[in-house]
Amino acid sequence: NAGVTQTPKFQVLKTGQSMTLQCAQDMNHNSMYWYRQDPGMGLRLIYYSASEGTTDKGEVPNGYNVSRLNKREFSLRLESAAPSQTSVYFCASSGGGQPYNEQFFGPGTRLTVL
């Protein structure tokens, strides 16, 4: 039982390049989330998927797109990377469609945009 996995662990991009961050969970959770963590700002929600087939914007969605590929996988895409998107990205999941369930986090992807 791996929990929440993320790939890649590290990535360096040039301004304007695109990339997709991958996330998968093996806990049969309905809900999945993407956060970014920046020094002095804490963690902020980018997008979430309450259930398979649905996605919604969080606090800081601009510059990102997401795909809930199936129940297990939730990807985050940067179409044209900017230095302001340098951050640590965390994927999380929680069980059921209920808001009171515990969230479990992946190990993170450290992204640098030059």
Added chain:
Amino acid sequence: KQEVTQIPAALSVPEGENLVLNCSFTDSAIYNLQWFRQDPGKGLTSLLLIQSSQREQTSGRLNASLDKSSGRSTLYIAASQPGDSATYLCAVKGSYQLTFGKGTKLSVIP
């Protein structure tokens, strides 16, 4: 908009001391409150989750309390150990998202 504040931002204690970390939030309409631990360069590990109807939760040397009406939670760590050194994050659950505090960085000195 929900705001979560954690005080202090950093704390250094000698090994063996009992300590309390504080978390406050501005909107009491929450479903639950979760405490996490984050080691440098690592992801978040969930420590305790308190549902809005509960007053406290315990796990080993950790005890978390919740006073929803006053918008406060505390994380009590008993008999601290050097291995407890990490950043502790508090997060409150609104509809589907968590709102995080900026964390308290704890150093336990041997």
